[in-house]
Amino acid sequence: MARTGNKNIQAKLVLLGDMGTGKTSMVLRFTKGQFFDFQESTIGAAFFTQVLSLNEATIKFDIWDTAGQERYHSLAPMYYRGAAAAVVVYDITSMDSFERAKKWVIELQRQGNPNLIMFLVGNKVDLEEKRKVGNEEAEQYAKENGLVFLETSAKTAQNVNELFYEIAKRLTKKVPSRPTGMKLHRRPQETGRRRQLPRFPQLFVRMLVYQIELHCGPSDLKIKAALNEK
Amino acid sequence: MSSSDSSSSSSVDDPNPNPKPLDNQFESLNLEQESESTIIQNDDGEGQQDQESSLNGSLNVNRNNHEQDDRIDGGHVTSVLWRRTNSEVEVDGPSSPSSSGYAGERGSSGASEDDEIHEVANHGVIDGVFDSQAAWLPGKRHVDEDDASISWRKRKKHFFILSHSGKPIYSRYGDEHKLAGFSATLQAIISFVENGYMDELGDRIKLVRAGKHQVVFLVKGPIYLVCISCTEEPYESLRGQLELIYGQMILILTKAVNRCFEKNPKFDMTPLLGGTDVVFSSLIHSFSWNPATFLHAYTCLPLAYGTRQAAGAILQDVADSGVLFAILMCKHKVVSLVGAQKASLHPDDMLLLSNFIMSSESFRTSESFSPICLPRYNPVAFLYAYVHYLDVDTYLMLLTTSSDAFYHLKDCRIRIETVLLKSNVLSEVQRSMLDGGMHVEDLPGDLLPRSGSASHLGQHQQPTDSPGRFREPFVGIGGPAGLWHFIYRSIYLDQYVSSEFSAPINSPRQQKRLYRAYQKLYASMHDKGNGPHKTQFRRDENYVLLCWVTPDFELYTAFDPLADKGLAIKTCNRVCQWVKDVENEIFLLGASPFSW
Numbered sequence: 001m002a003r004t005g006n007k008n009i010q011a012k013l014v015l016l017g018d019m020g021t022g023k024t025s026m027v028l029r030f031t032k033g034q035f036f037d038f039q040e041s042t043i044g045a046a047f048f049t050q051v052l053s054l055n056e057a058t059i060k061f062d063i064w065d066t067a068g069q070e071r072y073h074s075l076a077p078m079y080y081r082g083a084a085a086a087v088v089v090y091d092i093t094s095m096d097s098f099e100r101a102k103k104w105v106i107e108l109q110r111q112g113n114p115n116l117i118m119f120l121v122g123n124k125v126d127l128e129e130k131r132k133v134g135n136e137e138a139e140q141y142a143k144e145n146g147l148v149f150l151e152t153s154a155k156t157a158q159n160v161n162e163l164f165y166e167i168a169k170r171l172t173k174k175v176p177s178r179p180t181g182m183k184l185h186r187r188p189q190e191t192g193r194r195r196q197l198p199r200f201p202q203l204f205v206r207m208l209v210y211q212i213e214l215h216c217g218p219s220d221l222k223i224k225a226a227l228n229e230k
Numbered sequence: 231m232s233s234s235d236s237s238s239s240s241s242v243d244d245p246n247p248n249p250k251p252l253d254n255q256f257e258s259l260n261l262e263q264e265s266e267s268t269i270i271q272n273d274d275g276e277g278q279q280d281q282e283s284s285l286n287g288s289l290n291v292n293r294n295n296h297e298q299d300d301r302i303d304g305g306h307v308t309s310v311l312w313r314r315t316n317s318e319v320e321v322d323g324p325s326s327p328s329s330s331g332y333a334g335e336r337g338s339s340g341a342s343e344d345d346e347i348h349e350v351a352n353h354g355v356i357d358g359v360f361d362s363q364a365a366w367l368p369g370k371r372h373v374d375e376d377d378a379s380i381s382w383r384k385r386k387k388h389f390f391i392l393s394h395s396g397k398p399i400y401s402r403y404g405d406e407h408k409l410a411g412f413s414a415t416l417q418a419i420i421s422f423v424e425n426g427y428m429d430e431l432g433d434r435i436k437l438v439r440a441g442k443h444q445v446v447f448l449v450k451g452p453i454y455l456v457c458i459s460c461t462e463e464p465y466e467s468l469r470g471q472l473e474l475i476y477g478q479m480i481l482i483l484t485k486a487v488n489r490c491f492e493k494n495p496k497f498d499m500t501p502l503l504g505g506t507d508v509v510f511s512s513l514i515h516s517f518s519w520n521p522a523t524f525l526h527a528y529t530c531l532p533l534a535y536g537t538r539q540a541a542g543a544i545l546q547d548v549a550d551s552g553v554l555f556a557i558l559m560c561k562h563k564v565v566s567l568v569g570a571q572k573a574s575l576h577p578d579d580m581l582l583l584s585n586f587i588m589s590s591e592s593f594r595t596s597e598s599f600s601p602i603c604l605p606r607y608n609p610v611a612f613l614y615a616y617v618h619y620l621d622v623d624t625y626l627m628l629l630t631t632s633s634d635a636f637y638h639l640k641d642c643r644i645r646i647e648t649v650l651l652k653s654n655v656l657s658e659v660q661r662s663m664l665d666g667g668m669h670v671e672d673l674p675g676d677l678l679p680r681s682g683s684a685s686h687l688g689q690h691q692q693p694t695d696s697p698g699r700f701r702e703p704f705v706g707i708g709g710p711a712g713l714w715h716f717i718y719r720s721i722y723l724d725q726y727v728s729s730e731f732s733a734p735i736n737s738p739r740q741q742k743r744l745y746r747a748y749q750k751l752y753a754s755m756h757d758k759g760n761g762p763h764k765t766q767f768r769r770d771e772n773y774v775l776l777c778w779v780t781p782d783f784e785l786y787t788a789f790d791p792l793a794d795k796g797l798a799i800k801t802c803n804r805v806c807q808w809v810k811d812v813e814n815e816i817f818l819l820g821a822s823p824f825s826w
Binding site: 024028040046065069071072 | 482483501502503504505508586590591592593595596597598599600601602615633634636640
C-alpha cells in the first residue's frame with residue numbers, strides 16, 4: 001500500500017464538478033503551467049501525473065480529471081474509487097455549479113471513505129465582477145462539511161499550486177498515522193509485468209522476424225508460420 | 231467473415247485472391263461494354279416529373295413560389311417545404327428512378343452548380359468556407375439562427391435529431407432550443423403517418439420530396455432523425471448519413487438512453503449530449519470528404535509490409551492480454567488494428583470512433599480513459615477506451631470491457647510505444663503522411679504484373695512531385711487516358727484505397743463534388759430495384775465515371791469528360807493490376823479482426 005519508507009507517496013487525486021468550472025484548466029496550470037481561454041470539454045476522464053517534492057516527502061499525484069457532463073456522472077465512481085483526495089470544483093460566477101458541487105460532496109460522503117481528503121474549490125476568481133457565489137457562503141458550507149476550502153484562478157494561476165501543495169501536505173500528515181486511509185493503486189508496472197511475462201519470448205521472436213523483414217523484405221515466412229501455429 | 235480463405239498464417243497467403251486472370255478480366259469487361267453495361271450519356275431531363283402526391287392535400291402543402299420564399303412562417307408545414315414551385319410529397323415510396331436514382335438524371339454536379347448560382351448567391355462566401363476542408367473549423371456555427379432566419383432556411387443541408395415527443399436534441403445549424411417549434415412540426419409529420427393515416431400498422435414516413443428538397447426521415451425507437459437537403463444526393467445516401475449520425479449518438483450514450491424515454495417520454499436529452507456538437511459537426515463534414523461514410527469500408531495508411539506487420543505484432547501481443555481491440559491510426563487512416571479472438575470491428579464503428587476521437591480536442595491533452603459504445607459491436611453496452619496520441623496525428627486506442635483496466639492499458643501503451651519507436655514504425659508513419667498515397671500520374675504503363683516493389687507504392691520509376699507528366703497520347707491533365715481519380719474497395723478486406731487528389735480536382739469544392747458523384751454511383755450500383763449492376767459507364771459535362779463491381783472488389787474511377795471509352799476501360803484494368811501489385815503496402819492483410 002502506501003510506501004512511506006523512503007517518503008515516496010503515490011496518491012490518487014480526483015477532480016469533480018460541473019462542466020465548464022475549470023477542472024482541466026486547473027490541472028493543466030498545475031502540471032504544465034498552461035492556460036487556454038477556450039479549453040474544450042473533457043471526454044470521459046483525462047489522466048495526468050505530477051510529482052511534488054515537500055521537505056517531508058515526495059508525492060506522485062495520479063490525477064483524474066473527470067468530465068463534468070451529466071452523461072458521465074454514473075461513471076464517476078470508477079474514477080473516485082480508491083482516491084486519496086478529491087477536489088470538488090465550482091465556478092464562482094455560477095450558482096448552479098455551486099449547487100452541483102454540493103451534490104458531489106454528498107455523493108462522496110455517501111460512498112463512505114472516511115479518510116478521503118476533500119477540497120472545495122471556487123475557481124475563476126479572476127472574474128470577481130461576475131461573482132455569484134460568495135466567499136463566506138462557500139467557506140461556511142465547507143466548514144460545516146469538513147472540507148478544505150480555497151478560491152483559485154487557473155487563468156492567473158492564483159492559489160493553484162497552493163491547492164496542490166496543501167493536498168500534498170495533508171497527505172503526508174495522514175500517511176504515517178493511517179496508512180490505509182489512502183488507498184493507493186497497485187504498482188501497475190509490477191503486476192502488469194508478471195502477467196505478461198509468458199508472452200514476452202513470443203513477442204521477442206515476432207519482433208526479431210519483423211526486424212529481419214524490415215531489412216530483407218517479406219522473407220523467412222517459415223518462422224512466422226511456425227509462430228502462428230504456436 | 232468472408233475472407234476465410236486467408237488463413238491464420240495469412241501473411242503468406244494472398245487474402246484478396248482474384249479468381250480471374252487479368253486477360254479474362256479484360257475480356258469480361260469488354261464483353262460487358264457491349265452487352266450488359268448501363269451506358270448513360272448526359273441526359274438533360276430534370277427528373278422531377280413523378281407526381282405521387284398522396285399526402286399532398288392532407289398535409290396542406292402550399293405550392294410555394296419564389297415570391298413566398300423569404301416569407302417568415304416558421305412552425306407550419308409550409309416551412310418544411312419551402313421555396314419550391316412544385317412541391318410534391320412521396321410517402322413510403324422508394325424514390326423513383328427518374329428523380330433520385332442514377333439513371334436519367336442530370337450530371338450530379340452540373341445540377342447542383344445551378345443550384346448554387348441562384349440559391350446561395352448572397353452568401354457564397356460562407357459556403358466557400360464550408361466547402362473548404364482546409365478552412366473547416368470544428369464546432370457548430372450559426373447558433374444564433376433559428377427557423378425564422380432566412381439564412382437558416384437557405385442552408386443546403388440540415389440535420390436534426392429529435393425525440394418522439396418532438397423535443398429537439400441536435401440541429402446542425404441554429405440553437406436547438408429555439409427550434410422547438412420546428413422540431414414539433416417534424417414530429418407531427420412523422421406521427422401523422424405512423425398513427426392513423428395509413429391503415430396498416432408500422433407505416434413509416436421515409437421521404438418527402440419538395441421540389442429540389444428532400445426530407446429524409448429515420449425513426450429509431452424514441453429517437454427521430456431528419457435530414458432536409460437540396461444537394462441532390464440519393465435517398466439511400468442521406469439515409470445512410472442519418473444512420474451514421476444515430477450511430478455516433480449511440481457511441482456516446484449507448485442505447486440505454488431509450489430507457490430514459492420509457493420513464494419519461496418528455497425527457498430532455500440535450501444535457502446528455504453536452505459538449506458533443508463538435509463530434510456531430512465533424513461527422514457531417516466528413517460526409518463530404520470521407521468516402522468511408524458511404525463505402526462502409528476503412529482505409530489504411532500506406533506502409534511497407536514489414537512495418538505494418540511490426541505494428542500488428544505488438545498490438546496482437548497486447549490483444550492477447552485481455553484487450554478487446556487495439557487500433558493504431560493516423561488521422562482517419564489505419565496503421566494497424568487487432569481484435570481479440572472472435573471480436574470483429576465494423577468499419578462504420580471505426581469511422582465513428584475515429585471521428586469521435588479526432589474531433590474532441592480533449593484527447594490530445596493527455597491520455598484518457600473514457601466509456602464509449604460501438605454501435606455495431608454491441609449497442610447496449612459501454613466499452614472503455616484508453617486513448618493516447620503518440621504524435622500529433624497518430625493515436626492509439628485500446629478498447630476493453632473492464633472499467634478498471636486503465637493501469638493495465640497504460641502499461642500496454644508504454645510497451646507498444648517503446649516497440650513502435652524502436653522499430654521505427656512511428657517515423658515510417660510520419661514519412662508516409664508526407665509521401666501520400668497513390669497518385670494517378672504514377673499508374674504503371676505496362677500491364678505486366680510486377681514483383682513486389684521495394685519502393686513506396688512503386689513510385690521509384692517516377693518522382694511524385696511533377697504533375698503534368700503524360701505517358702499517354704491522350705491529352706489531358708491527371709493520369710493516363712485522362713484518369714483523374716479512383717477508389718478501389720476490396721470487399722473481403724472491408725478496406726478501400728483512394729488515389730490522392732491531383733489536378734484538375736484540386737479544390738475541396740471539386741473534391742466534394744466528385745465524392746457526391748461517387749456516392750450517387752455507389753447508390754445506383756447497389757440499388758436493389760434495378761441493380762445490382764456490374765459495370766456502369768457514364769459521361770456528363772464534368773466527368774466520365776466508370777464503375778466496375780465484381781464479387782472481389784468495386785472500382786470507382788473518374789476520367790476527363792472527353793476520355794475515350796476503350797482507353798478508360800483499359801486504364802481501369804491497369805488500376806486494378808496496380809492495386810494488386812502494391813496491396814501489401816496499401817491494405818492491412820491477414821491480421822485484421824475481419825478474418826477471424
